[in-house]
Amino acid sequence: MNSRKFFAFTLFLLWSFLGFASDINNRPSISTAIDTTQVNALNLKADALKEINPDSSLYFCKKAAAWSNKLKFKPGLAQAAINAGNAYIILSQYKEALGEFTKAQQIFTSLVQESSSKTFKTGLARAYASMAVVHSEINNYPMALDFYGKALKIYLETHQKNYCAKVYNNIGIVYKSQKRYPHALEYLQKALMLQKETNDASMPTTLTNMGAIAFEQQNYQLAENYYHQAEQAFEKIGASRNNALLLTYWGDLCLQKKDHTQANNYYQKALAGYQSMQNDFGAALVWYKISGLQFELGQYLAALTSAEKSLQLAQSIGTQDQIIEDEKRISEIYAALNQPQAELIHYKKYIAARDALNNWENNKKFLRAEMNFEYQKKEALIHEENKRQNQLFWFVVIGGLLLIGLVFVTYNRLQIKRRLTLQKEVAEYEQKALHLQMNPHFVFNCLSSISSFILQNGTDSAIKYLAKFSKLMRLTLEYSKASLIPVHKEIESLQHYLELEQLRFHKKFDFTIQASTSVEDDMALPPLLIQPFVENAILHGIVPKETNGNIDIVFKVEQEQLVCIITDDGIGLSKSMAIKENSVKAHESMALEITKKRLEMIESTTHQKARVLIEEASDQPSGTQVTLYLPIQYLTNQNN
Numbered sequence: 001m002n003s004r005k006f007f008a009f010t011l012f013l014l015w016s017f018l019g020f021a022s023d024i025n026n027r028p029s030i031s032t033a034i035d036t037t038q039v040n041a042l043n044l045k046a047d048a049l050k051e052i053n054p055d056s057s058l059y060f061c062k063k064a065a066a067w068s069n070k071l072k073f074k075p076g077l078a079q080a081a082i083n084a085g086n087a088y089i090i091l092s093q094y095k096e097a098l099g100e101f102t103k104a105q106q107i108f109t110s111l112v113q114e115s116s117s118k119t120f121k122t123g124l125a126r127a128y129a130s131m132a133v134v135h136s137e138i139n140n141y142p143m144a145l146d147f148y149g150k151a152l153k154i155y156l157e158t159h160q161k162n163y164c165a166k167v168y169n170n171i172g173i174v175y176k177s178q179k180r181y182p183h184a185l186e187y188l189q190k191a192l193m194l195q196k197e198t199n200d201a202s203m204p205t206t207l208t209n210m211g212a213i214a215f216e217q218q219n220y221q222l223a224e225n226y227y228h229q230a231e232q233a234f235e236k237i238g239a240s241r242n243n244a245l246l247l248t249y250w251g252d253l254c255l256q257k258k259d260h261t262q263a264n265n266y267y268q269k270a271l272a273g274y275q276s277m278q279n280d281f282g283a284a285l286v287w288y289k290i291s292g293l294q295f296e297l298g299q300y301l302a303a304l305t306s307a308e309k310s311l312q313l314a315q316s317i318g319t320q321d322q323i324i325e326d327e328k329r330i331s332e333i334y335a336a337l338n339q340p341q342a343e344l345i346h347y348k349k350y351i352a353a354r355d356a357l358n359n360w361e362n363n364k365k366f367l368r369a370e371m372n373f374e375y376q377k378k379e380a381l382i383h384e385e386n387k388r389q390n391q392l393f394w395f396v397v398i399g400g401l402l403l404i405g406l407v408f409v410t411y412n413r414l415q416i417k418r419r420l421t422l423q424k425e426v427a428e429y430e431q432k433a434l435h436l437q438m439n440p441h442f443v444f445n446c447l448s449s450i451s452s453f454i455l456q457n458g459t460d461s462a463i464k465y466l467a468k469f470s471k472l473m474r475l476t477l478e479y480s481k482a483s484l485i486p487v488h489k490e491i492e493s494l495q496h497y498l499e500l501e502q503l504r505f506h507k508k509f510d511f512t513i514q515a516s517t518s519v520e521d522d523m524a525l526p527p528l529l530i531q532p533f534v535e536n537a538i539l540h541g542i543v544p545k546e547t548n549g550n551i552d553i554v555f556k557v558e559q560e561q562l563v564c565i566i567t568d569d570g571i572g573l574s575k576s577m578a579i580k581e582n583s584v585k586a587h588e589s590m591a592l593e594i595t596k597k598r599l600e601m602i603e604s605t606t607h608q609k610a611r612v613l614i615e616e617a618s619d620q621p622s623g624t625q626v627t628l629y630l631p632i633q634y635l636t637n638q639n640n
Contacts, residue, residue, distance in 0.1 A: 039067045039076035046083040054087035061087065078107040078123055085130055094134050101130045118158050125154035129167065141174050148174070165194035169206055181213050188213075204233035208246045215253065223253060244273030244282055248289065255293060263293055284313035284322050291329055295336070304333045324353045422604050450503070465503055472496040479527035484633055487515060487523050487555055487562075490530060494553060497531060501538050509542045509549045509568075516556035522635045523562060526602065532595060533566050533612075533626045541570025541624050544579060561609070562630045569623040573616050576624070606631040 042064035049057040061084040068077035081104035088097035108124035111117070132147035148171050155163045168191035175184035188210050195203035211226030227250055234243045251266035267290050274282035287310035294303035307329045314322035327350035334343035450469065454462040475493050479485050491513050498511045534551065542549035554565045570576070595612065602610040608631035617623035 035067065035071050036073050036076060039064050039071070039073055040079075042067065043076065043079045043083055046080070046087070050083060050086045051090060054090040057087040058084055074107050074111055075120075075123070078104045078111070078127075081107070082123075082126065082130060085134075089133065089137065092137075094138050098131060098134045101127050101134065105131065121154050121158055122160065122163075125151040125158075125163070128154070129170075132170070136170075136174055136177075139177075141178055144174050145171060161194045161198050162200055165191045165198070165200055165206075166202070168194065169202065169209070172206075173209065176209070176213055181217055184213055185210060199237075201237050204230045204237070204243065204246065207233055208243075208249060211246075212249055215249065215256075220253060220256060223249075227253070244270045244277065244279070244286075247273060248282070248286055251286075251289060251293075255289075255296075260293060260297060264290070267293065280313045280317050281319060281322075284310045284317070284319065284326075287313065288322065288325060288329065291333075295329070295333060300333050300336050304330065304337075307333060320353065320356065324350060327353055419604075422601060465500065468496045468499055472500065476528065482527060484524035484635060485527045486521070486635060487519055487525060488521070490525060490527070491515060491553075491555070494530060494534060498534065498551070501535075505538070505543060507548070509538065509551055511551040511553070513553045514555070516554070518557040519555050519562070520634075523557075524633050524635045525562060525564075525630055526598060529595070529598060529630075530564055530566070530628070533628070537566055537568040537570065537624065537626070540576040540580065541568040541572070543570075544576070545570050557632065560632060562632050564628045564630070566626040567617055567623065569617070569620050572622040573614065573624045575622075602631060606633065 042060045046057045046060035046064060049060065061080045064080040064083075065077055068074070068080060081100045085097040085100035085104065088094070088100060105124060105127035108120055108127055111120040112124055128147045128151040132144045132151065135141070135144035135147065148167055152164060152167045152171075155167060168187045172184045172187035172191060175181070175187065188206055192203065192206050192210070194200070195206060207226050207230035211223045211230065214220075214223035214226060227246060230246050231243070234246070247266050247270035251263045251270060254260075254263035254266060267286055271283060271286040271290070274280075274286060287306050291303045291306035291310060294300075294306060307326055311323065311326035311330065314326055327346050331343050331346040331350055334340075334346060447469075450462055450465055472493065475489070475496070479489070479493070494513055498513075502509065502511075530553070534553065537551050542551065549569050552565075552567045554567075556563050556565075571579075599610040599612065602608075609629065610631060611629050613627040613629070615625055615627075617625045
């Protein structure tokens with residue numbers, strides 16, 4: 001019976017870490033390309049199929065790995081290896097499983113070296129834990145504990161209490177399988193403590209395992225206490241349908257006390273639970289226990305029926321040690337029924353099943369020895385490689401320190417030179433910007449438009465526009481002396497400029513200028529920075545358009561930056577560039593070049609990002625949108 005309990009524990013251990021290794025696909029992908037999304041979808045399919053159809057799971061794993069190799073998508077390749085390893089465990093192909101988990105471990109190790117991402121560290125821990133599962137399955141307990149220790153170290157470093165609890169639980173199960181009960185209880189207690197902190201749903205199972213250990217130590221009172229605690233925990237988390245294992249152990253405890261009626265009640269409830277979960281392994285175990293109870297009571301025909309049901313389930317899922325116990329029990333029942341021929345048939349089947357299991361155990365020993373040899377060989381190679389890398393490291397460190405010193409001196413000199421150059425260029429660029437904004441061509445065109453307006457509309461209207469022109473000239477000269485002006489002053493300047501341009505182009509366009517409430521009164525920006533883009537919107541967007549147009553200017557604060565958006569519904573960026581290919585474009589090139597230089601100066605002096613984005617307008621059929629991202633500056637800072 002002890003071997004059967006151990007096998008049940010091993011199944012729980014396997015369940016725990018198969019689930020453990022599957023959720024990396026739910027992490028954000030490091031790539032937004034649709035191909036990596038397809039890789040993640042293939043890995044999810046492989047994970048979902050690993051228990052019900054491991055062969056299909058392997059097919060999707062291979063497909064995901066092929067795509068990952070093609071895309072050089074390491075996380076997808078590592079997860080495909082984890083999923084393949086899980087499928088191989090289900091198929092009892094442990095050498096292949098260990099190979100896949102080792103591959104995943106190597107990939108995650110390289111990813112952790114490239115990035116300290118918690119996701120990659122968690123993946124590495126899962127690979128170690130999965131390798132521990134393989135070694136547990138072949139009874140290589142020292143190696144299993146070694147890999148669990150590596151996984152636990154990472155989970156402790158990354159403060160993942162729920163995963164730490166799972167590792168503690170599985171280490172306890174390994175010690176329990178070795179009958180090292182004090183160590184088993186120590187680690188199960190650690191798991192229980194963390195599970196209570198996190199209200200983990202596996203807490204009742206840990207209490208059940210602790211009760212089973214107390215039962216095997218023949219401390220039946222302590223076992224009963226643990227079982228009662230497990231019952232309360234199941235009720236608290238609302239998962240009483242998952243307590244079939246606990247009900248089975250309650251049946252064992254009642255049977256030990258010779259309370260056959262209560263034992264049978266517990267076994268029947270456990271059987272119903274396993275059947276509702278479609279857990280054939282658990283159901284086979286409970287039918288075997290029921291047959292033992294019936295046999296003890298002399299109910300041989302009922303015991304035979306129960307044992308045959310257990311045998312049928314064990315054969316369907318290939319549980320070799322359960323088949324051995326069932327064949328032996330059936331042989332004993334036929335002996336009690338005085339049917340020697342049937343007794344002999346099943347006794348022979350019992351011997352054959354036992355020999356097959358012994359051969360399998362021997363194969364496990366050879367496989368364990370082979371895996372240990374390969375691991376030791378790998379560790380020796382890693383040790384030698386580490387030794388060479390340490391030597392290289394010190395050479396690199398010494399050379400690096402010398403190089404850093406040289407780079408520091410050179411960089412210092414360059415920075416000083418760059419600051420002096422920028423300071424020298426500031427005045428030049430500001431004057432160029434002024435000339436760009438109010439060049440003679442613009443002045444001539446405005447005066448010509450005003451003259452025409454006088455002839456067509458009379459002196460009163462013309463005087464109003466002459467006043468605006470005069471004010472614009474005065475504001476421009478005044479602003480050119482300051483390094484920063486308030487946003488509302490910039491809006492006032494743009495208002496006058498656009499009204500004059502409306503006169504010049506005979507109401508060819510309408511305009512709006514808005515400032516968001518997030519723009520504070522003392523927020524400021526460099527003078528004469530926006531006008532060249534507004535002029536471009538008029539000349540290259542609206543004027544070539546057959547119908548009238550609109551220009552919208554918006555000032556707002558977004559992500560700790562002052563943002564200015566200039567949008568026109570003109571002919572659009574692409575058409576404008578095509579028209580300008582054969583025309584003289586020195587004026588526009590100068591505007592863009594000067595603006596870029598001014599933005600570089602802003603970045604240098606404020607140590608914050610400043611950039612301009614020019615693109616097709618996305619919210620209308622045609623047009624261009626210019627977006628300037630500027631550091632938030634205040635007039636108070638300038639005054640200080």
